[in-house]
Amino acid sequence: MNKPTDQTDLSLMKFGIGQPVSRNEDPILVRGEGRYTDDVNFDGQLYAVFVRSPYAHGVINGVDVAPALEMPGVVAAYTGADLVAAGYDTLKCVMPQKQRDGSAMIMPARPALAVDKVRFVGDPVAFVVAETAAQARDAAEAVALDIDPLPAVTTPEEADQPGAAAVYDEAPDNCALDYHFGETEKVDAAFAAAAHVTRLEIANNRVVVNPLEPRSAVARFEGGRYVLNVPTQGVFGFRNSLAGVLKADTKQVHVITGNVGGSFGMKASVFPEYIGLLHAAKALGKPVKWTDQRSESFVSDHHGRDQNVTAELALDAKGKFLAVRISGHSNMGAYLSPVAPLMSTLNIHKNGIGTYTTPLIQVDTRCMFTNTVPISAYRGAGRPEGNYFMERLIDEAAREMGIDPVSLRKRNQIKPSQMPYKTPTDTVYDSGDFTALLERAVEAADWKGFAQRKRESRKKGLLRGRGIGCYLEVTAPPMNEMGGIRFDADGGVTIITGTLDYGQGHWTPFAQVLTTKLGVPFDKIRLIQGDSDKLIAGGGTGGSKSIMASGAAISEAAEKVIEKGKVIASYALEAGVEDIEFAAGRFIIAGTDRGIGVMELAAKLREGGLRLPEDAPKSLDVDHVHRLSPSAYPNGCHIAEVEIDPDTGVTKVVSYVMVNDFGTVVNPLLVEGQLHGGVMQGIGQALMEFTEYDSDGQLVTGSFMDYAMPRADDTPAFSFESRPTPAKTNPLGAKGCGEAGCAGALPSVMNAINDALAEVGVKHMNMPATPRRVWEAIQAAKASAAA
Amino acid sequence: MTHSNDPRGASRRDFFKISASAAAVAPVVASTALHAQPEQKPDPFAPVEVDLVVNGQRRRMALDARTTLLDALRRHAGLTGAKKGCDHGQCGACTVHVGGKRTLSCLTLAVMVREPVTTIEGLAATDGALHPMQQAFIDHDAFQCGYCTPGQIMSAVACVKEGHAGSADEIREYMSGNLCRCAAYPHIVTAIQQAKTQMEG
Ligand code: FES
Ligand code: FES
Numbered sequence: 001m002n003k004p005t006d007q008t009d010l011s012l013m014k015f016g017i018g019q020p021v022s023r024n025e026d027p028i029l030v031r032g033e034g035r036y037t038d039d040v041n042f043d044g045q046l047y048a049v050f051v052r053s054p055y056a057h058g059v060i061n062g063v064d065v066a067p068a069l070e071m072p073g074v075v076a077a078y079t080g081a082d083l084v085a086a087g088y089d090t091l092k093c094v095m096p097q098k099q100r101d102g103s104a105m106i107m108p109a110r111p112a113l114a115v116d117k118v119r120f121v122g123d124p125v126a127f128v129v130a131e132t133a134a135q136a137r138d139a140a141e142a143v144a145l146d147i148d149p150l151p152a153v154t155t156p157e158e159a160d161q162p163g164a165a166a167v168y169d170e171a172p173d174n175c176a177l178d179y180h181f182g183e184t185e186k187v188d189a190a191f192a193a194a195a196h197v198t199r200l201e202i203a204n205n206r207v208v209v210n211p212l213e214p215r216s217a218v219a220r221f222e223g224g225r226y227v228l229n230v231p232t233q234g235v236f237g238f239r240n241s242l243a244g245v246l247k248a249d250t251k252q253v254h255v256i257t258g259n260v261g262g263s264f265g266m267k268a269s270v271f272p273e274y275i276g277l278l279h280a281a282k283a284l285g286k287p288v289k290w291t292d293q294r295s296e297s298f299v300s301d302h303h304g305r306d307q308n309v310t311a312e313l314a315l316d317a318k319g320k321f322l323a324v325r326i327s328g329h330s331n332m333g334a335y336l337s338p339v340a341p342l343m344s345t346l347n348i349h350k351n352g353i354g355t356y357t358t359p360l361i362q363v364d365t366r367c368m369f370t371n372t373v374p375i376s377a378y379r380g381a382g383r384p385e386g387n388y389f390m391e392r393l394i395d396e397a398a399r400e401m402g403i404d405p406v407s408l409r410k411r412n413q414i415k416p417s418q419m420p421y422k423t424p425t426d427t428v429y430d431s432g433d434f435t436a437l438l439e440r441a442v443e444a445a446d447w448k449g450f451a452q453r454k455r456e457s458r459k460k461g462l463l464r465g466r467g468i469g470c471y472l473e474v475t476a477p478p479m480n481e482m483g484g485i486r487f488d489a490d491g492g493v494t495i496i497t498g499t500l501d502y503g504q505g506h507w508t509p510f511a512q513v514l515t516t517k518l519g520v521p522f523d524k525i526r527l528i529q530g531d532s533d534k535l536i537a538g539g540g541t542g543g544s545k546s547i548m549a550s551g552a553a554i555s556e557a558a559e560k561v562i563e564k565g566k567v568i569a570s571y572a573l574e575a576g577v578e579d580i581e582f583a584a585g586r587f588i589i590a591g592t593d594r595g596i597g598v599m600e601l602a603a604k605l606r607e608g609g610l611r612l613p614e615d616a617p618k619s620l621d622v623d624h625v626h627r628l629s630p631s632a633y634p635n636g637c638h639i640a641e642v643e644i645d646p647d648t649g650v651t652k653v654v655s656y657v658m659v660n661d662f663g664t665v666v667n668p669l670l671v672e673g674q675l676h677g678g679v680m681q682g683i684g685q686a687l688m689e690f691t692e693y694d695s696d697g698q699l700v701t702g703s704f705m706d707y708a709m710p711r712a713d714d715t716p717a718f719s720f721e722s723r724p725t726p727a728k729t730n731p732l733g734a735k736g737c738g739e740a741g742c743a744g745a746l747p748s749v750m751n752a753i754n755d756a757l758a759e760v761g762v763k764h765m766n767m768p769a770t771p772r773r774v775w776e777a778i779q780a781a782k783a784s785a786a787a
Numbered sequence: 788m789t790h791s792n793d794p795r796g797a798s799r800r801d802f803f804k805i806s807a808s809a810a811a812v813a814p815v816v817a818s819t820a821l822h823a824q825p826e827q828k829p830d831p832f833a834p835v836e837v838d839l840v841v842n843g844q845r846r847r848m849a850l851d852a853r854t855t856l857l858d859a860l861r862r863h864a865g866l867t868g869a870k871k872g873c874d875h876g877q878c879g880a881c882t883v884h885v886g887g888k889r890t891l892s893c894l895t896l897a898v899m900v901r902e903p904v905t906t907i908e909g910l911a912a913t914d915g916a917l918h919p920m921q922q923a924f925i926d927h928d929a930f931q932c933g934y935c936t937p938g939q940i941m942s943a944v945a946c947v948k949e950g951h952a953g954s955a956d957e958i959r960e961y962m963s964g965n966l967c968r969c970a971a972y973p974h975i976v977t978a979i980q981q982a983k984t985q986m987e988g
Binding site: 025029030031038212259264677705710 | 964
């Protein structure tokens with residue numbers, strides 16, 4: 001590319017790749033003018049309210065909607081039988097894994113409304129449609145359920161006991177999938193030959209996702225098409241899944257997503273309510289709106305995490321890692337969500353290797369059905385867990401073997417000279433300097449000054465601990481992504497792509513990419529991401545891959561604009577196409593100063609001011625599909641320090657240092673926000689988020705009063721640094737940052753807590769380290785020391 | 788849950804029905820006394836007159852007595868800026884100002900409101916210029932999905948006015964009623980510190 005002109009230079013300094021540009025949508029959002037789904041209304045719309053099972057497990061004898069139909073304002077009521085009669089397909093798991101013996105996973109069908117049995121508290125069985133939301137709610141209470149309760153199982157271990165209640169007839173032992181990865185004989189041999197083996201029982205506690213925007217949807221049936229306004233993580237794939245369940249052609253389904261108030265993996269799924277709403281909209285010929293209530297969303301949104309493992313690390317006498325083995329149970333909940341087994345199987349070994357040369361890894365997971373809310377992806381979807389299991393093992397091994405935890409990590413880390421590095425779990429790392437990041441984090445955290453800080457904490461009667469979390473995440477696998485570019489009639493430029501932001505702020509960084517590649521003015525760029533009719537492909541957002549997928553798609557689409565533009569410019573400038581060059585937003589005749597800007601060329605095309613031959617392109621617009629950006633490997637080192645009050649168990653994260661390699665950073669301001677969010681969700685899971693079921697399968701922690709969410713006063717002092725090595729796997733060199741915060745926070749915070757508690761004899765504290773649980777662990781350690 | 792034989796007693800909605808009809812009792816009793824028809828019970832579902840001043844504009848609406856201020860604003864006044872995160876007074880997303888004080892509009896029945904209401908839509912100057920707090924949220928990237936943001940900003944303005952923005956710790960404490968699942972908390976605190984200087988300057 002030639003040297004840019006001065007004006008473009010200036011604009012790139014402000015809006016190009018790498019600049020901390022504040023987001024285009026911000027002025028809209030701070031005025032309260034965002035359009036979230038519940039803000040959308042249509043004339044004559046009706047309101048739906050769902051009737052949910054009050055029992056965790058039971059046989060449905062009858063669902064009587066007749067009393068509801070007599071209530072004021074009620075228009076209709078539907079049960080599972082109505083949806084079965086309509087002939088819809090069931091909701092599907094789209095990421096099945098193979099059983100240990102190679103056979104297929106057990107995938108029971110899930111109808112949108114329960115028909116024969118209810119399987120968790122919150123399982124939808126019917127819904128009522130009325131003229132107002134209040135009428136619908138009153139009427140839903142009048143629906144009479146005749147259900148014979150059955151015994152319930154809530155934990156995967158309990159579900160695996162002989163004689164446990166069976167959630168499905170087709171899975172009498174409740175096991176959906178008996179997953180195995182790894183070379184058992186070699187792993188066994190490595191453990192047999194090891195000088196030291198560290199073993200921990202690690203819990204990965206269930207969390208309630210709780211985006212602040214509850215799910216909501218408005219369904220219409222118009223012109224023979226199903227139309228759904230709904231929060232998603234990408235409308236293209238969502239539309240296809242929805243069409244599959246409705247048994248409709250994809251052309252008959254239109255999905256529209258406006259602003260989304262957080263999702264973290266959860267809103268990507270097609271939920272049962274949407275099928276019911278579309279059915280009612282079609283049957284009644286009117287728009288039907290539904291908005292979840294928070295008390296409902298605790299039991300109607302998919303939950304995250306929920307896995308218990310025995311984690312083992314084999315080391316030689318010098319502390320070299322020989323093999324790691326993770327075996328245990330994971331909870332699927334009562335139905336398989338679209339990605340149900342992914343988090344506790346594949347993503348554990350893919351991400352458990354992390355930054356280390358461990359040559360062998362084995363993962364055995366029994367994925368169990370229980371009478372609880374279905375489990376799906378939550379920020380990181382197995383990536384943070386994989387890193388967490390490994391990093392806890394390393395810290396524990398260091399303590400047991402009397403080796404400094406920093407040097408134990410360094411001894412085992414993959415060196416830049418070993419790149420590309422093929423791991424034992426079929427990934428190939430392209431880049432990264434893991435030890436440099438660890439060293440920088442140690443320095444930034446003033447590792448050496450810890451002893452002094454610990455003394456100061458002790459003076460206040462507090463325990464102090466520090467913990468390292470080195471992480472490496474394998475971002476989502478390849479998917480096609482659209483890069484559309486439109487030069488609009490009003491002089492704007494529209495990017496069309498199928499990733500979708502639910503808080504990440506895609507518009508701005510995507511515009512930064514386009515402004516850098518094509519030299520179009522930043523403030524003229526718009527983004528279309530939430531209208532399935534506008535997309536020809538789209539992988540959606542998830543697995544920290546949007547900037548790689550859409551960034552690459554937009555870059556390549558810009559190249560295509562330039563190719564077309566050269567031909568058109570050759571006519572505008574009356575020169576041979578081979579003499580046209582493109583630089584800094586202008587097509588110029590090589591070796592001259594004659595040229596035309598891309599925006600000017602677009603304007604000329606629009607105004608018909610160019611006479612072009614038959615075979616020349618008539619516009620600069622491009623519909624491009626980017627094929628398969630492979631996974632990237634964001635990595636970094638986080639160091640947390642905690643203080644614990646031994647008398648109350650209250651634990652506070654007092655400092656938090658992050659050094660990250662996200663490859664090329666398009667917008668550092670937004671990346672820092674993503675990290676804060678990820679780390680705080682990690683701190684939430686580590687310190688407070690405790691999802692508790694009682695033995696009947698009732699969710700005990702079903703409101704913000706019972707379920708602790710991180711608040712402003714739980715925020716530590718953060719220090720954030722970027723040490724990028726550009727990725728070689730995608731054109732931008734980006735690695736993805738959306739989930740890294742969780743991957744760094746779980747291990748660093750829990751290692752810090754365990755470091756502090758080691759002093760009082762606690763061997764291993766599991767998440768969540770709530771005050772009660774920490775206090776109990778301290779008391780138990782005291783008691784066993786006294787015994 | 789919605790089971791018709793819910794064993795756990797009166798729901799919050801039942802409570803609303805009771806308190807709302809209790810509020811409406813006095814005038815109805817007076818009029819029934821006048822017409823000597825003691826057997827006629829007041830209809831708790833009959834719309835009641837609600838008279839609000841929102842962002843300087845008078846709004847009269849006939850609403851179900853159970854209607855919260857939040858629903859009155861969102862559903863009936865077309866002001867969707869205030870958000871519903873829980874409807875239980877536990878998240879702060881619905882925070883508006885009533886008589887200048889931060890108020891959870893989901894826990895306030897519209898019929899009870901006597902003082903002027905300010906929502907996020909009424910915070911900017913009449914010429915459209917952003918309030919210093921709105922600008923500070925932009926300058927510091929103090930949000931991600933933006934769903935909690937109207938509530939955060941209304942709460943933050945009140946936090947400064949109350950004199951509870953003296954230090955970062957004090958801000959965290961007095962903003963801890965506003966949940967942000969995206970956890971933009973660090974930047975929210977810096978934004979409040981910036982806006983405070985301007986609001987007090
Ligand atoms: S909606 Fe009012 S506090 Fe949550
Ligand atoms: S910005 Fe998403 S909840 Fe606060």
